[in-house]
Amino acid sequence: METVRTRALTRRFGDLVALDQLNLAVEEGEIFGLVGPDGAGKTTTMRLLTGILEPSSGEAWVDGLHAVREAEAIKDRIGYMSQRFGLYPDLTVIENIDFYADLYEVPKAGRNERIERLLAFSNLTPFKRRLAGNLSGGMKQKLGLACALVHTPRVLFLDEPTNGVDPVSRRDFWRILYQLQQERVTIFVSTAYLDEAERCNRIGLLHRGRLMACDTVDGVKGLLQGALLEVRCDSPRRAAILLRATDLGGVALFGDRIHVLVPDIDQGRLSIEAVLRAEGIPCHGLQVIEPSLEDVFTSAIPAVTHV
Numbered sequence: 001m002e003t004v005r006t007r008a009l010t011r012r013f014g015d016l017v018a019l020d021q022l023n024l025a026v027e028e029g030e031i032f033g034l035v036g037p038d039g040a041g042k043t044t045t046m047r048l049l050t051g052i053l054e055p056s057s058g059e060a061w062v063d064g065l066h067a068v069r070e071a072e073a074i075k076d077r078i079g080y081m082s083q084r085f086g087l088y089p090d091l092t093v094i095e096n097i098d099f100y101a102d103l104y105e106v107p108k109a110g111r112n113e114r115i116e117r118l119l120a121f122s123n124l125t126p127f128k129r130r131l132a133g134n135l136s137g138g139m140k141q142k143l144g145l146a147c148a149l150v151h152t153p154r155v156l157f158l159d160e161p162t163n164g165v166d167p168v169s170r171r172d173f174w175r176i177l178y179q180l181q182q183e184r185v186t187i188f189v190s191t192a193y194l195d196e197a198e199r200c201n202r203i204g205l206l207h208r209g210r211l212m213a214c215d216t217v218d219g220v221k222g223l224l225q226g227a228l229l230e231v232r233c234d235s236p237r238r239a240a241i242l243l244r245a246t247d248l249g250g251v252a253l254f255g256d257r258i259h260v261l262v263p264d265i266d267q268g269r270l271s272i273e274a275v276l277r278a279e280g281i282p283c284h285g286l287q288v289i290e291p292s293l294e295d296v297f298t299s300a301i302p303a304v305t306h307v
């Protein structure tokens with residue numbers, strides 16, 4: 001069953017097209033990642049799907065409900081953790097969850113059990129009497145998640161939930177998301193981290209409001225045409241500039257290594273060696289590698305080197 005569906009969903013702000021004709025479908029129980037750099041249109045998409053913002057044109061449905069005509073009903077069925085999710089620093093962990101339970105009108109009967117379950121689930125039980133303002137960044141995100149789950153939503157929208165959170169807490173956070181998935185909760189998450197994107201069942205690559213690709217991570221990687229060569233050489237920055245000036249395919253610098261997308265391995269190898277030799281740049285290694293999502297991003301969107 002489809003939980004999220006959009007049809008040519010578009011949002012303009014004046015002359016700026018923040019989201020341009022988005023078409024996508026997310027299945028029940030799926031973890032779907034909307035991936036893109038700052039300003040790509042991720043938050044705009046989230047706000048359109050959660051009924052907070054109206055589209056300029058196009059339509060969307062969430063859990064079978066129309067995002068404009070049935071926006072209020074949608075709010076009862078979803079959990080939404082926005083980037084500015086409101087936690088109250090002067091309230092304890094448990095008081096914050098209770099506050100959201102009141103907001104969502106969670107019945108008093110069974111509420112305490114639900115809250116205790118959420119605390120255990122998010123590993124916050126030992127900290128339940130701590131003021132939210134005194135929690136670490138990772139714990140705050142988990143508390144935000146617990147609050148967004150208090151009314152047992154079937155669809156969860158998470159806007160860059162682990163932004164600025166350390167890698168260990170990020171892993172912890174994802175462990176919780178996988179548990180939720182086991183309960184068939186649909187998770188629509190946005191991220192600018194490509195390693196995080198790799199954890200999703202399917203991803204959509206968004207750039208300047210346009211969906212560049214939408215598939216499983218392997219499917220998206222498979223979109224790269226040709227082979228990827230990794231070059232290790234002296235003066236990598238200068239070498240990358242020289243290689244970019246040739247008719248070789250996508251050239252991207254990753255630290256001290258250069259990735260070059262070539263249509264043919266042997267021909268590509270010869271061309272790269274010839275360029276380096278002509279400039280007197282010693283080459284230390286040239287090998288075929290598996291593409292990462294970052295390679296797909298840099299070749300699909302040449303202007304973007306880091307997302």
Ligand SMILES: Nc1ncnc2c1ncn2[C@@H]1O[C@H](COP(=O)(O)OP(=O)(O)OP(=O)(O)O)[C@@H](O)[C@H]1O
Pocket residue numbers: 013016017018036037038039040041042043044045160
């Ligand atoms: N209310 C608004 N008024 C005017 N422009 C807006 C508004 N909201 C978003 N935009 C613009 O729309 C574009 C997409 O913004 P959006 O916040 O959706 O991107 P994003 O991918 O979520 O990035 P970020 O992580 O930086 O929030 C940006 O150029 C942004 O400046």
